Amino acid sequence: MKTQAVRLYGKNDLRLESFELPQINDDEILVSVIVDSMCMSSLKLVNQGEDHKKTPPDLVNNPIIIGHECCGEILEVGKNWQHKFKAGKKYVVQANLQLKDSPYCVGYSYPYTGGCATYMIINHDVLKQDCLIPYDGNTYFEGALIEPLSCVIGAFNANYHLKPNSYQHVMGIKHGGDLLILGGTGPMGMLAIDYALGGPIKPKKVVVTGRSKEKIAHLKTLYPPRNGIELEFVDISNVDDQLESLKSLSTKGSFDDVFVFLPSQELIHLASKLLAFDGCLNFFAGPQNKDFLAEINFYDVHYNFTHIVGTSGGNTDDMREAVKLIEAGAVDVAKIVSHILGINQASKITQMQDKIKGGKKLVYTHKQFDIKNIESLTDSKDDIALKQILIKNHGIWSKEAEDFILNYFPDIEP
Numbered sequence: 001m002k003t004q005a006v007r008l009y010g011k012n013d014l015r016l017e018s019f020e021l022p023q024i025n026d027d028e029i030l031v032s033v034i035v036d037s038m039c040m041s042s043l044k045l046v047n048q049g050e051d052h053k054k055t056p057p058d059l060v061n062n063p064i065i066i067g068h069e070c071c072g073e074i075l076e077v078g079k080n081w082q083h084k085f086k087a088g089k090k091y092v093v094q095a096n097l098q099l100k101d102s103p104y105c106v107g108y109s110y111p112y113t114g115g116c117a118t119y120m121i122i123n124h125d126v127l128k129q130d131c132l133i134p135y136d137g138n139t140y141f142e143g144a145l146i147e148p149l150s151c152v153i154g155a156f157n158a159n160y161h162l163k164p165n166s167y168q169h170v171m172g173i174k175h176g177g178d179l180l181i182l183g184g185t186g187p188m189g190m191l192a193i194d195y196a197l198g199g200p201i202k203p204k205k206v207v208v209t210g211r212s213k214e215k216i217a218h219l220k221t222l223y224p225p226r227n228g229i230e231l232e233f234v235d236i237s238n239v240d241d242q243l244e245s246l247k248s249l250s251t252k253g254s255f256d257d258v259f260v261f262l263p264s265q266e267l268i269h270l271a272s273k274l275l276a277f278d279g280c281l282n283f284f285a286g287p288q289n290k291d292f293l294a295e296i297n298f299y300d301v302h303y304n305f306t307h308i309v310g311t312s313g314g315n316t317d318d319m320r321e322a323v324k325l326i327e328a329g330a331v332d333v334a335k336i337v338s339h340i341l342g343i344n345q346a347s348k349i350t351q352m353q354d355k356i357k358g359g360k361k362l363v364y365t366h367k368q369f370d371i372k373n374i375e376s377l378t379d380s381k382d383d384i385a386l387k388q389i390l391i392k393n394h395g396i397w398s399k400e401a402e403d404f405i406l407n408y409f410p411d412i413e414p
Contacts, residue, residue: 005117007063011049037069054108065114068095068107071143094131096313145333154314177256185210187336187359205230211237263287268294337397341371
């Protein structure tokens with residue numbers, strides 16, 4: 001089968017190409033990709049090329065397909081997996097394979113296994129790790145956003161606190177505690193807000209910071225308090241004493257869990273000062289600089305039992321929890337979608353992600369159309385029709401909007 005895919009040949013060398021996929025073997029599955037959600041990690045991958053820890057050597061002769069937040073349908077199942085998977089079913093992929101002897105992952109390492117493609121092969125590494133997961137949701141785009149949600153779930157699960165008078169760990173954020181999300185106005189921060197409000201462990205209070213009055217105001221409209229959890233949003237861009245200002249927003253002058261969603265030395269230092277006794281600092285943001293350092297008070301590490309954790313993606317259990325939450329409607333990932341585009345622009349936009357304001361960018365891989373900001377559509381014929389659909393859903397992406405894209409826009413030519 002012929003596929004169109006965005007392949008990485010080296011640093012800043014992305015190419016949309018059409019080529020023939022090999023016939024699958026008994027340990028592989030052929031799938032279509034309907035939606036691939038762009039991740040900022042793909043920009044880091046492109047910038048680093050062969051220096052990235054998950055890429056194989058000699059990319060120029062052995063390019064890989066990028067993209068790891070994807071959803072589509074199963075087309076053909078190899079003989080060894082026909083007992084478990086059936087053609088015609090939707091799927092999602094846990095990209096973080098966690099192989100024992102290799103750092104390889106979906107969208108970083110393989111010639112035929114990546115989500116920014118019309119069709120791809122699910123290889124044996126994915127299947128043996130149980131990382132191809134059935135998905136019964138109503139939309140493809142929500143399926144494509146399950147992977148980023150699983151990363152947030154993994155981060156929340158990685159936090160820990162101590163049982164009183166012991167060194168036994170209680171995993172997860174603190175039940176009934178104060179939770180602070182620093183730099184939480186981006187798409188991953190927004191998922192963290194939704195999960196904090198709708199996840200299994202309920203904090204007493206959630207405080208979210210940002211450096212844009214407009215974004216803070218927008219989040220207030222999207223995320224009202226629920227499940228008895230107090231919720232506050234604060235713009236800290238013009239606050240002279242951020243430390244004291246944030247302390248005043250907590251119920252006890254400090255926070256049990258602090259998540260840092262930007263690779264900022266300043267925010268890490270601030271986070272460390274805001275932790276309560278037995279508090280946990282989670283550095284969620286992934287820096288590109290391998291020598292990234294930040295100042296933390298080790299007096300508090302010793303005497304106040306400060307914990308510091310970081311995660312890079314979720315695991316399969318996190319992914320399965322995300323699937324259940326999406327299928328049940330407990331978390332609304334549609335709120336983080338800001339742009340849509342066809343695969344014809346995927347190479348260009350992948351490398352511009354940090355320059356385009358907004359949330360998640362969805363690539364409809366079989367379609368050919370220019371990037372659209374769903375908040376500022378034009379008066380063209382197709383934009384008017386799409387705008388009317390969005391107005392009905394308060395400007396939020398939806399199944400009706402997705403169906404319009406899939407049925408109205410032209411397929412990309414082979």
